[in-house]
Amino acid sequence: MSEPLFEVRDVVKRYEKEGREITVLDKVNLSIGLGDFVVIVGATGSGKTTLINILSGLDKPDSGKVYFEGEDMTRMSEEELADLRRENMGFVFQHFNLIPEFTALENVESPLYPTKLSDREIRTRALKVLELVGMTHRVNHYPDELSGGEKQKIAIARALITNPVVIFADEPTAALDPQSEKEVIWLLREINRKRRTTIILATHNRALASSTDKVFELKNGKLVRVSGGRT
């Protein structure tokens, strides 16, 4: 078996809330391979976002280890993690997190601004991913001129521009209408199928998972396998 993309070992994360310590992730173990479509389900506040933040290096665990392609992420500096995210990871958030001062096109291009790629190369890549998500007709619009579904498609295009090996989608459909929800999930599955991009989808809606996905459930800080994977 090839080396997993992510290897999570005994990760613990605690928060303090109103003077009480809450264990959000309690000795979580997880292995994710390249090309997997992973669905993490759980109720609101169950720790899905915390797990995604730790997997992406946006947050650090209190204890335990997270390996990405065999490298220990918990020992990396902030700048090393920033490089790792830019080169390997894409993000799709519930609240889209588009930069309001940027047009749709600039939002998609923004992860590549601090790179050595030429302006032309960045523009070509951006138009290509915008075409993939079917948003070429809205390139010059600002986020506040777009619908929720359109914003999420732009966010997906932005996640794709760096050709990431993994896309983290944290409740990507929670703020969308049913039609947009369908379109976004279909798009993520297409990306997973055609590009072999690993998708890690966190959602409270169990119905979004399909039979081929690796589904895990977070409950009381514990990660439990539901189908298709191993913890």
Added chain:
Amino acid sequence: MRRRILLTGIRIITRAKRRAIVFVILFTFISGLMLFSLNFVWDAHSTTLLVQSKGIILRPKGFTYVSYDENLEEKLARYDDVEKVVAVWFVNLSELEDLGVNAIMVAVNPDNKWCYVLSESFDLSPSSLREGDYIAREGEIMLSSANVLNISKNATVSLRPSSILKIGKYSFHVVGMLSEDKLPNGGMNWIIAHESDVKRICEKYGLQKYVFGYIVIVEGWLFSGWDNVERVGILLKNEYKDFEVIYASANDNYRLFSPMIVLFAFSVFGCLIVGALFSYLDIRLRKRSLAILRSLGWSTGNLRLLTLAELLFVTILGFFFGLLALAIYRLFTAQIYVPLSVYTVLISFVVIMVSTQVPGGYLYQRSITKVKPVDALRLIER
């Protein structure tokens, strides 16, 4: 990559219209104040106030003028501690009726224009210019603002800037008008011309040269050259007994100098405050955007460059508007003409840049490293 980030910063601030406009106005005001104060302190000092700080005037005793002695000018220039000697000399064109112009023609050298101040009522420096420009080259002249010149006993001609005056075979272009009250009265017509032109007319028509006096500028820093001024003054008094030695230093000018220094200090302080305020608001209002960019893989250095580009753009734009505002102010309301030198513009620019970017950069440095994407993303979710 840096260029792209800088341009992105500029793009962001131009889209945040209200904030950009408010801060450009603030920086315009501050830049205008700084340019105005430095212009006065710096440039005025290179004209009238410089002479009044470091100048000694040698005037013939009992006479308003005497024959011009070139040797005397050279002798004065050879003294230790003497930085410069300028003779205020002239020819009387009416001595030669054939020329058809009844006027005193004073020779000035545009390079020494800041020196031509003999007294309050005899000021040929740019400070006394009321209209047009100061002479910059040969063939240009300035006239008294009465602008009516006797061209013969019974004929006059009215001249304005851009008029042409013919004296013998020479043509002169009128470029400026000097204030009447800055020239000695007595119903004289005054033509102020380039030294080379006056010499040429002198040689051509054999006119006698006269001198109103010699201006001696001594070595030393402004406001601290008094010892030198006194030493040279005493020397001149002992050596040239037929001359009156006048110390040009006038304490009155300190009264104008001090408020300008306060104004300058105020504008530097304003830069520090407005620069810091801009950075503070920028980070506060855009914490979310900065965090998103951080989560997308932008380094803290990239974010610092982005935010500094915004501040830099607003500051530079404000500075240019400040420059424009000063030019407009000078055009319509200024009572004293003090030309704005390149040094003043450059120094103001450097001071403004440093005093805005330093506190701004410090705040950005402190705050951006604190922007943890995960905290900001949590903030968005709330």
